[in-house]
Amino acid sequence: MTVSLTNGLAWSALQGFSVEPMTVTQVAKSKPGSVPDCSGEARRPLPDGRDRYTISEVAAFTGLSAHTLRWYERIGLMPHVDRSHTGQRRFTSRDLDWLAFVGKLRLTGMPVADMVRYAELVRLGEHTFSDRQELLESTRRDVLRRIDELRDTLAVLDHKIDTYAGARRASERA
Template structure:
């Protein structure tokens, strides 16, 4: 696949894909004789993984570390697992914080909704 096709498929700007490749998040992407990037299915799996992890808020530095460990082979499986477990803990904590924020927003919205309803009732009493 070309960079344009990968960009369209994953809704990631081409510049972002080039950046991910440059910093090592996407392992070496082959090129055609013309120099055009030729993404394989494996490359696309990396793009999908990175998009998912970035969408969840994992830092680029952590993902670089993960890819580096992956490229070192099976002797790094334990380190990769530990890295993912740590990120999962951090993501869970963020989700707990977000849940609290959501509850607070719901409360505030409810307060304003009740206020609007009361104002409308008051206006109707005055008009009648």
């Protein structure tokens, strides 16, 4: 069974299993790690439950600048953002969910071009699940390689710390 997130992403295609869809507000209220989610623990105050947000409200919520949000829209990383009758951007909760996921992709080190490609695949619909899965699996392999490198680096740091701690103890005994 495939369950879609509020922004049209097929969650089972992202994670390899089915879960109930969650909004940013629901994710923020859940315990970190208790439910698989794409947006992680909320670190900023949540919007007040409305479903229309200005660019400055979204910038404050996400930590992204208004310039970055406009750039995301211009390069195709954001879906079309509705506008008010005065031309002001009006973001939705769906947009916030998408931006939370894009934030996770950024943390993986995924190149912007690949993120844009992924966004294009999402817009093309469900028949692109296998392409999306392939792109995410490739990114996952890259993340696992980086984790291994960081573990090796951590082992070197731990060794150096132990060396200095031992040397300090020896000098204190002398």
